[in-house]
Amino acid sequence: MRRQDAVSILAALAQDNRLDVFRLLVEAGPEGMPAGHIASSLRLPPNALTFHLDRLREAGLVTVRRDGRSMIYTARFEAMNALIAYLTAQCCQGHPELCKPKRRTGERKKPELVR
Numbered sequence: 877m878r879r880q881d882a883v884s885i886l887a888a889l890a891q892d893n894r895l896d897v898f899r900l901l902v903e904a905g906p907e908g909m910p911a912g913h914i915a916s917s918l919r920l921p922p923n924a925l926t927f928h929l930d931r932l933r934e935a936g937l938v939t940v941r942r943d944g945r946s947m948i949y950t951a952r953f954e955a956m957n958a959l960i961a962y963l964t965a966q967c968c969q970g971h972p973e974l975c976k977p978k979r980r981t982g983e984r985k986k987p988e989l990v991r
Contacts, residue, residue, distance in 0.1 A: 877962040881936070885959050888935035893920060894928045898937055901951035908941075908950030 889895050896918050901909060909917075915925045929949055932938045936955045941948050968974040 877958045882959055882962050884935045885937060885955065888931050888937060891928070891931075893918070893924070894932055897925070897928055898932060898951060901938060901949055902953075902956070904951070906950060906953070908939075908948040910943075910946040910948055912946070914949065 889898060897914060897920075900914060900917060911922070911925060911929065914920070914929075915922050918925075920928070929938060929940070933940060937952055939950050939952055941950070964975060
């Protein structure tokens, strides 16, 4: 990823409504979500949602496809993963294992599988 691409993506996500839209689409997974459902879930007027979706699409974070009369928006996971890889490429002076996120307070440890 080029530096300017990372800046464009971060700029697109640096607005609360767009960040909420993108997180909702990430949660929806590869099937995506119709624009109307996004609008109702986030209580955004359709014209405001269109504006925010256009900014996310221009930054390469979402794609759109038509399904009948609906516009289905999907997060571009490869763009999200490329940004994370770009931001962490030189993490912890070449020791990425030191950069693992700490468990949140109250979060339970996942049980290990016994084989």
